Amino acid sequence: MIQTFPRGGIHPPEDKFSAGSPIKVLPLPKTVNIPLSQHIGAPSEPLVKKGDKVKTGQWIAKCKSFVSANVHSSVTGTVTKVDKLMDSSGYKRMAISISTEEDQWEEGIDTSDTLNRNIVATADEIIQKTLDAGIVGLGGATFPSHIKLSVPKGKTADVLIINGAECEPCLTSDHRLMLEKGEELMVGIQLIMKKLNVKKALIGIEKNKPDAINHLSSLAKGFGGTEVRPLKVKYPQGGEKQLIKALINREVPSGGLPVDVGTVVHNVGTAYAIYEAVQKNKPLIERVVTVTGKDLQTPSNFMVRIGTPVSELIEAAGGLPEDTGKIINGGPMMGKALINTDIPVTKGTSGILLIPSAEAKRKPVVNCIRCTKCISVCPMGLEPYLLQQASEYKKWDIVEEERALDCMECGSCSYICPSGRPLLDYIRLGKSTVSKIIRSRKQ
Amino acid sequence: MSDIVIYSVITVSAMGTAAAIILFMVAKKFNVVEDPRIDLVEEELPAANCGGCGLPGCRAFAEALVRADDISNLKCPVSSSEAMSKIAVILGKEISSQDPLVAVVRCAGSPEYRTKTNVYDGTPSCTISSTLYTGEAGCPHGCLGLGECVEVCKFDAIYMNPETGLPEVIDENCTACNACVIACPRNIIELRKKNKKDRKIYVSCINEEKGGVARKSCKVACIGCGKCVKVCPYEAITLENNLAYIDPFKCKLCRKCAPECPTNAILEINFPVRKQKAEAGAK
């Protein structure tokens, strides 16, 4: 049975150039810059100062509020700076810079590759270790994972969903992870199931990754309650709400959370990180990053330490092509354009995509011809053309009424628009303005 | 034939009378007693409905003026002081006198001083661009040059200078309605006291970063060196967060600060040419 979500969606060219290249470990960079807000929520507070010696895996910044995450040193070396540094948007945010020396791991971390299937941790220990290890959603949203592991009072989850859809074109990091770290991933899933106390876990994988589907299906037989479900290839299959709808046919209500319909969704990368944190005592200091692009010499997947400058990844994949028009952190649909290549890899970096300059420019904008294509592709059943107009003319009441806040910014509307209209640009503006208005109303 | 005329006249008059009676009753029943002074006050207001007073339109402002006991807090930035004193006479209330203000753009980062590091290809809107990233020139505080202030101005008092890529205010047209100040996502535009002959001296930068960093992103940035603070005889200049600020109400336009600035971040506008400068130029 091939499942998918029923409403909307698009089929952009997949362009998964790096699907066949195994994960390579990137050599240690000379310096790393580790930002203190790599997650949604409050920035964490530094525990080290300039001149301190740190070991790999050492705790260097602490989360102060509930919605936040710990940060660990990804290398061994000396702290050179605890200061504001440019993040991917060019604005300055707090970051810790460390100059690298020979790798020396913090005590108590199991750095071996041996699989540890034996689950001894209790539910409380699992959540504590997830919190300690600074794990956030590695699919790109970077929401702190320990919050998702704790089901709020009065609500129950009966099924765990593991997101292996990887619907973004070009990206292959989850795909490679499923192929190469399948068993660890399965143990990670068992850990999450144990914490949430659910008996069933569904792994949703799009059908364009048959090797991953086969591999995980055969592994799933050895683990109780897990099942691999192939999904039709359609963007945005990996959207949390879309995936839930596709797999268990439940609709998360507007403004609600997956747990409202009795489920919790975690990315495959997160499940693997939870395995490492609980079974190996290893904090989140590295992740798989796809480096890809049409003109790139060797599109590859790297295991990268957090804080490594993007330029090193591009060098390792054959160097920046002459004709690069855009450098994107993430996939082509939801990724963020970078202003230079000095930006460090963060917990949320799933890929680096290079777009040739011929394809970097947008289409010329012409009048909306009301072709209804944006409505038919919107997976949330919104009317992008209307939201765009209302937002452009600052009719915030209409933007709110037409439920702009339901928009998850998948970009399908802007993708499909034959008039090249910047639908998502304005919807995003509308969303941020409306949420400001709502916040001020509450006060 | 005459029958038709008579019948038509009778029916139409009957209908007219009935309608008149109904209208009269309705008008009586739903009559809203309104202070006649509201209309008088509204007549004195500029009727631009710019919202500069903080209320939705001139009518609402007139109502607020009539309702309030103390109108010294209600200010129409557009009206002249004569108009406001006329209103005060109508209402028999006191108004506070207010200095005329004018909008000032506090960024001088033309491409010549701020090199472009990338090309923005999104919607030409300052707010959208500003939420996305620091902008084409990489200065996180400077003007994005996409003209949202020009768009909101109802008085044609601000335009984009195509050479510098920065907005410029036409002082005669500016009514200090505050629309551009609100529109600018980077808070670059400030309302400052209007001086004689439209003269003004101000720090044309709002970059709060440390000197070196600020200088790196823009050659005419304020680097927070504090030279101007020392030289000012009226204590009009303050330095906070690596940024100098000239208080327009304390400043006496003595022009001592401007030549001190190592980055030429302090602008003097509409002053006669300096003697020393002219000589220096001749050399």
Place this chain on the structure above:
Amino acid sequence: MDKLITVSPSPHVYGDDTVKKLMYGVVYALLPALLISVYFFGIGALIVTTISIVSCVAFEYLIQKYLMKSEPSISDGSALVTGLLLAFNLPTNLPWWIIVIGALVAIGVGKMTFGGLGNNPFNPALVGRVFLFISFPVQMTSWPEPIVSRLQYTDAVTGATPLAVVKEGLSAGVPMSRLLEQIPGYMELFIGYLPGCTGEISALALLAGGLYMLTRKIITWHIPASIFLSVFIFTGILWLINPYDNADPLFHLLSGGLVLGAVYMATDYVTSPMTPKGMWIFGIGIGVITVAIRIYGAYPEGVSFAILIMNAFVPLINKYVKPKRFGEEVKNG
């Protein structure tokens, strides 16, 4: 790096569709109907179509350039589509100056007064057609006989459309069974061997073009289907009640401009509703009004009027008929 990199908000890839491609898609879909028309009506069809297209594109260019003082956008093909559709709604023996007037009204009044492509509430081609229909009723209701008038233009031998024959016959009290002998059979109606406007005659060619537009996803099926269905049901009920005074539903579907209207005119992006539900309401409205005009009204044909009337309701439909939002009705299980 010498060249500066580009920064823009996501998404960073775009689909292939452009307004131009969509408009030319409609033009391609209309070509079979044009060919059939040229086969039956000869040079008249060619002349009318050429004049209409040339004057529509020219008026759009002139108005944009000299009145609106903006960059002319005739290359997007929308004026071409308007010109083609206007020609399709005119008889092939119409004098050239009437066509030019129609084009001016279609482009000038129907489209540009509202701000150009995307802003017009009414289908421009239909505005032009209805204007001509009311202003020049004699010329607009004389249709050349097919095949015999291949080499004539304005001096062609004319005949009445099947709908006009039926309308006049029924109002004169002639029973339907007798009238059926005077009009072409279903097969001829389907292929297009009958007097009529340039492009409306051949249901076959029009449906083929419609199928092409459906497969290319230029239009959705909702509007044509709802129009056909409502016409079929409405006329079917009348026919079942009284087969002596009413034509059968198949006749109504195949005759007049119904197929052209349903597939090409009502589906015009700008003037049709935004949601599938709204499209159904729109289509059913058109179907019902068309049949009402054909059977109870003064004119034998009412598709153009029906579409224009429903065009006026589109803003209202768009305001109240919303797509089903995700997570709106929480039905779990």
